[in-house]
Amino acid sequence: MQADEVLEKGDFACPYNSALLPKLVLCLSQLPHNIAPCSMLPKKGGYAYPAINVTSLPTINGALRAFSESKSDGIIQVSTGGGEFASGTSVKDAAFGAIILAEACHLLAEKYNVLIALHTDHCHPEKVDSFLKPLLEASRKRIAEGKGPLFQSHMFDGSVVDLKENLAISKGLLKECAELGIILEVEAGCVGGEEDGHDTSGLPIEKLYTTPKDMVEVYEALQPIGRFLFAATFGNVHGSYKPGAVKLKPSILRDGQKAVMDKHGAAAEMDLVFHGGSGTSESDLRETLDYGVVKMNIDTDTQYAFTRPIVTHMCQNIEGVLKIDGEVGEKKSYDPRSYLKKAEISLCERMKIACNDLRSTGQTIFGKF
Ligand SMILES: [Zn+2]
Numbered sequence: 001m002q003a004d005e006v007l008e009k010g011d012f013a014c015p016y017n018s019a020l021l022p023k024l025v026l027c028l029s030q031l032p033h034n035i036a037p038c039s040m041l042p043k044k045g046g047y048a049y050p051a052i053n054v055t056s057l058p059t060i061n062g063a064l065r066a067f068s069e070s071k072s073d074g075i076i077q078v079s080t081g082g083g084e085f086a087s088g089t090s091v092k093d094a095a096f097g098a099i100i101l102a103e104a105c106h107l108l109a110e111k112y113n114v115l116i117a118l119h120t121d122h123c124h125p126e127k128v129d130s131f132l133k134p135l136l137e138a139s140r141k142r143i144a145e146g147k148g149p150l151f152q153s154h155m156f157d158g159s160v161v162d163l164k165e166n167l168a169i170s171k172g173l174l175k176e177c178a179e180l181g182i183i184l185e186v187e188a189g190c191v192g193g194e195e196d197g198h199d200t201s202g203l204p205i206e207k208l209y210t211t212p213k214d215m216v217e218v219y220e221a222l223q224p225i226g227r228f229l230f231a232a233t234f235g236n237v238h239g240s241y242k243p244g245a246v247k248l249k250p251s252i253l254r255d256g257q258k259a260v261m262d263k264h265g266a267a268a269e270m271d272l273v274f275h276g277g278s279g280t281s282e283s284d285l286r287e288t289l290d291y292g293v294v295k296m297n298i299d300t301d302t303q304y305a306f307t308r309p310i311v312t313h314m315c316q317n318i319e320g321v322l323k324i325d326g327e328v329g330e331k332k333s334y335d336p337r338s339y340l341k342k343a344e345i346s347l348c349e350r351m352k353i354a355c356n357d358l359r360s361t362g363q364t365i366f367g368k369f
Helices: 003-009 057-069 080-086 094-109 125-144 163-179 212-222 251-264 282-290 300-316 336-357
Strands: 024-027 038-040 049-053 074-078 116-120 153-156 183-188 192-195 228-232 272-274 293-298
Touching (some): 049 057, 049 336, 057 074, 057 300, 074 094, 080 094, 116 125, 125 153, 163 183, 163 212, 183 212, 212 251, 228 251, 282 293
Parallel strands (some): 116 153, 183 228
Antiparallel strands (some): 024 038
16 A cells, blocks of 8 residues: 555545645644644754653643643654553553553644644664554554554664664665654664663764765665654764763764755755754754754753752652651642642743744644645
8 A cells, every 4th residue: 555545545634745845744643623734844944843752641731731832833752661651660561651642642632722743752673563563553553443643753763783774674664654654763873872771872972973975875765665754863962961061063964964965956855853952052953953953852851840840849848748757748748739730830831942942933833724
């Protein structure tokens, strides 16, 4: 079955195909009241979509509120660790937890006047069978029921294997995704640091920079098959670092795009993803938008924003949240809702900053189709 056939038949069908608008990128949440699932690629120097990692209802609600108050479309994403967490400490099934979070997002997003795309974060080769495959199956099932796919996009992170093997696996997965109208994000080069239990902090420095040759190879392997996003690396590191510790070279992206466009024409400019952007200066960040970054992942900064007010709450209500010296504490202080609401709102405020940084504020296309 061809991708176009699927896109024309389902009720999630995008009214614009790539022949009409060559720069369509994200098929956003296909919800009953906003079946206008495609958004145009933010143009050069335009804006990028913030992509926030969620793990729970409070983080989903904080993200949705931020996108809505910013009038920004955006991406909500789930990592393998996030999925496992959401399934509970007893079940510990990453794919199952991701399905639960995604279904919650589909329902909750209906309450907001912005478009939300659902995505899964880094999936390494050894987790394809236990994570990506069941999620693709869940999308297949939804499509058979006349709904849209569960996730609009998935990431396969083959940066741990050599580029040849990475692209061989990516091609197979992209074919499967394209048949379901799903985008595949790939990575070549490697993001440094530690995230979700995956630690690359010992890697040689040159691995942190994708070469122009790699970028051409990725383009030529994937472009004929379907839509993809490319996490090319330019010194990015997961996690939080003191200013100056991370040496970003956004020009790597410019040079790689130029190599691809010199060989295949201006339309070949790829849609890039920025990982490990915590602590990036505004000028570096804005520069990446000029070189084709359309999605930036946000996790560390919102994790901190979520936890920060909980710390204050505990410190200010220490006698209420603990039962000390035969006392009984204070129910309204240790009720988890009391501090999780503060956490949700703080995460929301941090996400609104991300929308401003990426210039997505006010850019929603909700209701414009
Ligand atoms: Zn990442």
